Amino acid sequence: MSDVHRSFRDFMLLLAGWLVLVYSGNLMTVIRFNDKTLRMVHINSAALGLVNFLLFYGCYRWIATPMLDKRRRLLSAGILLLIIPAFTLLKYGFIYLFFARDILYRGHQLINWQKVEVYTTLGEYFVNGLWNNLIIIIAAFSFRLFQLWLQEEKKRAMLQQQQMQAESGFLKMQLNSHFLINSLNSIYSLALMGSPEVVKANKTLTHLLAYMVDQPSDIAYRAPIREEISYLQDFVTLQRLRTGFQEGIVFNTPDILPEKNIAPLLLVPFVENAFKHGVSNRPGKPVTITLSCTDQQLLFSVHNYVSGQQRDKTGGIGLDNVRKRLQLLYPGHHQLDIRDTGAEYFSNLVINW
Structure with missing residues (x-):
């Protein structure tokens, strides 16, 4: 136009x-x-x-x-x-x-x-007309100032959106690189042991990376919850291949899920943290992942027993970044509870749709 x-x-x-x-x-x-x-x-x-x-x-x-x-x-x-x-x-x-x-x-x-x-007379009308015109001019100035204020608010909102977009993308990039390093270390461990599962692990990692690359950078984008669960299942599969203990990981998901969407790659840091700092090669002390979803909210919890190895005090860069992402993506619509008893680690996330 x-x-x-x-x-x-x-x-x-x-x-x-x-x-x-x-x-x-x-x-x-x-x-x-x-x-x-x-x-x-x-x-x-x-x-x-x-x-x-x-x-x-x-x-x-x-x-x-x-x-x-x-x-x-x-x-x-x-x-x-x-x-x-x-x-x-x-x-x-x-x-x-x-x-x-x-x-x-x-x-x-x-x-x-x-x-x-x-x-x-002209003189009589002139006095009344001046006041009338003055009111019209004040209305014109007020309308213009209001319009300029709306434009500034729109620019401010756009800049804030761009800033949030950049921050969210940066946080997600950090999570992706963190995940990639850990996954490559897992495959490297399998290769050192001469495990025949290296090929399967490499194929699973390829699926995971393809899903990560396909996610748009738009902060408003939400992926179907089914796709996010499938991504987590591939991630768990990769960890099972690394440890060789199927019973060391318990993943509970409902058979029927509502048609809901979630910010992509939001849940995996909790699982990754459990594998990094927990015990996943003992059937008696499994990493337990539980996800339930209704039309009102999503409940996600991860429980693991703590290994004796040195670990990050706050759960590493993954959980620190996921807290920031939650504040950006679901402000006022989530509750995150993380408890560390010294022997066990609990992560509980609630997202209200």
Whole structure:
């Protein structure tokens, strides 16, 4: 759309809104409807309303914005001081030519024993017209300032969205690189042991990486919960191949899931943390992963027994980043509870849809 078409569209929209507003206001002041009162409504709303709108639009379009610029403020103020009386004279002339009997007429006066029709003089109308024009100009400036405020709010919201997008993407990139290093270490361990499961582990890792790469960077994007569970199952499969103990990992998911979506790659850091710092090669002390989902909320918990090896105090970069992502993605709609008893580690996440 060209600038001319856009300006014309804005002009017509403002004019339509102005006429609706003026007609509504004038109709509300009518006590008794008849031909005379309806004629006055049309004169004040349509005829004079159009003249008043030209003053409103001129101030809104060409004067209000320059008034905010210090370099053009003095010139704009001077033009405004000329416009106010000019439009007052314009309206008086317009009324005098077409609607003098309706608006300016004040009755009869006896002069030299003769009845003479009396009309509002230019000076009398000028005083009232100045106040009327001043109100219209204030409305134009207020509307323009409100519009500029909305534009600034839109820009601010866009910048905030871009900042959140960048921060979320950076956090997700850190999680992905963290996951990749750990997964490659797992496959490297299998290769050192000469395990025939290396090929299967490599294929599973390929599926995991493909899923990670396919996720868009849009912070508002949500992946189907089924896909996220499938991703977690592949991740668990990779860990089972590494440890060689199927019973060392228990993954509980419901058979029937609602059609819900979740921010992608949000749950895997909890599982990764359990494998990194927990015990997953002892059937009697398995890593237990439980996921349940309803139309109202998602419940996700991971429990593991703590190994005797040195570990990060807060669960590593994964959990630290996932806390930040939760604040960005589900502010006020999640609860995260992490407990470390020294012997066991509990992660419980609740997301309210």
